Amino acid sequence: xxxxxxxNKNKEKPATTHKIGIYLWIWGLLFVLSFFSYMVxxxxxxxxxRWSLILFFMFLKAGLIMAFFMHLFWERYALVNxxxxxxxxxxxxxxxxxxxxxxxxxxxxxxxxxxx
Amino acid sequence: MSDSSLxxxxxxxxxxxxxxxxxxxxxxxxxWGKAMMWIFLLSDTFIFSCFLISYMKGRASTVVDWPNxxxxxxxxxxxxxxxxxxxxxxxxxxxxxxxxxxxxVKYGYEKNRKMCGRLILATAIGGLIFVGMQAFEWSxxxxxxxxxxxxxxxxxxxxxYFFMITGFHGTHVSIGVIFLFIFARKVYRGDFDTGRRxxxxxxxxxxxxxxxxxxxxxxxxxxxxxxFAFFYLW
Numbered sequence: 001x002x003x004x005x006x007x008n009k010n011k012e013k014p015a016t017t018h019k020i021g022i023y024l025w026i027w028g029l030l031f032v033l034s035f036f037s038y039m040v041x042x043x044x045x046x047x048x049x050r051w052s053l054i055l056f057f058m059f060l061k062a063g064l065i066m067a068f069f070m071h072l073f074w075e076r077y078a079l080v081n082x083x084x085x086x087x088x089x090x091x092x093x094x095x096x097x098x099x100x101x102x103x104x105x106x107x108x109x110x111x112x113x114x115x116x
Numbered sequence: 117m118s119d120s121s122l123x124x125x126x127x128x129x130x131x132x133x134x135x136x137x138x139x140x141x142x143x144x145x146x147x148w149g150k151a152m153m154w155i156f157l158l159s160d161t162f163i164f165s166c167f168l169i170s171y172m173k174g175r176a177s178t179v180v181d182w183p184n185x186x187x188x189x190x191x192x193x194x195x196x197x198x199x200x201x202x203x204x205x206x207x208x209x210x211x212x213x214x215x216x217x218x219x220x221v222k223y224g225y226e227k228n229r230k231m232c233g234r235l236i237l238a239t240a241i242g243g244l245i246f247v248g249m250q251a252f253e254w255s256x257x258x259x260x261x262x263x264x265x266x267x268x269x270x271x272x273x274x275x276x277y278f279f280m281i282t283g284f285h286g287t288h289v290s291i292g293v294i295f296l297f298i299f300a301r302k303v304y305r306g307d308f309d310t311g312r313r314x315x316x317x318x319x320x321x322x323x324x325x326x327x328x329x330x331x332x333x334x335x336x337x338x339x340x341x342x343x344f345a346f347f348y349l350w
């Protein structure tokens with residue numbers, strides 16, 4: 001314990017610095033993933049394949065940015081939990097609005113057709 | 117709080133109730149400004165989510181065909197229309213500036229003043245290029261007759277969601293660029309080495325501010341990832 005304290009006192013760099021390699025790797029990966037997601041449009045993939053590829057590349061990119069560029073991977077666990085759990089509320093909201101959107105388009109189709 | 121006193125605290129899952137149930141400091145070892153920036157970004161996440169969810173709901177519930185974004189956002193290159201060309205370039209510019217920001221934070225913590233300053237300046241220029249291209253995109257679409265209430269390509273809601281979502285994101289980028297220039301000047305002047313006190317605060321400057329600025333900038337990039345996926349590609 002005493003040794004640790006002395007080491008920390010002598011240490012100029014704080015614990016938050018990381019090797020440059022990790023940043024360059026993530027940077028390169030983000031470029032490659034962005035290129036792939038652009039290719040999804042370039043080759044005009046349609047339907048389920050298009051949507052799943054878009055979501056896959058999107059979540060991968062978002063995860064890499066948050067984990068390494070925003071340092072969440074090394075961040076205090078309590079902070080990580082406080083930040084990520086509220087996302088479940090957004091997921092619930094998305095689910096509710098998907099159902100609502102389907103209902104709205106259903107009633108519109110019914111009344112636009114029957115109204116005429 | 118020094119690193120050594122953090123070692124005595126519980127690790128893993130147990131650290132969560134321990135941190136949140138403790139006195140004075142909720143997140144042990146996290147600088148308060150960084151925690152506050154994260155909480156601001158969380159609230160901003162909710163705002164952007166509301167925009168994107170309302171866009172999803174609007175697009176899902178319209179009975180008119182949604183405009184084909186590949187065609188709407190295509191750009192002529194040597195006489196050939198290339199789909200989403202400008203948007204792809206904007207994406208790469210923003211990722212580049214995100215990378216230079218990440219390196220600026222790293223060099224800041226290593227107290228490498230010149231590299232840190234240069235990289236922040238490069239980030240700011242990347243942001244400016246992005247905003248410039250967005251202004252070009254907006255004026256192009258406005259010329260083609262896209263309005264918040266109607267457009268020649270399809271469902272009328274398209275324009276209002278486009279201007280609202282990209283406009284709100286562009287505002288974030290613009291504010292970020294302003295702060296990047298301010299902080300580039302502070303870094304070059306050596307504020308973070310001498311601990312010179314800030315204009316709005318009596319607290320001493322510290323390189324942790326660069327990480328906080330970086331969090332904001334990466335968040336802007338993060339939001340663009342979702343806008344790119346949902347608005348342009350979907």
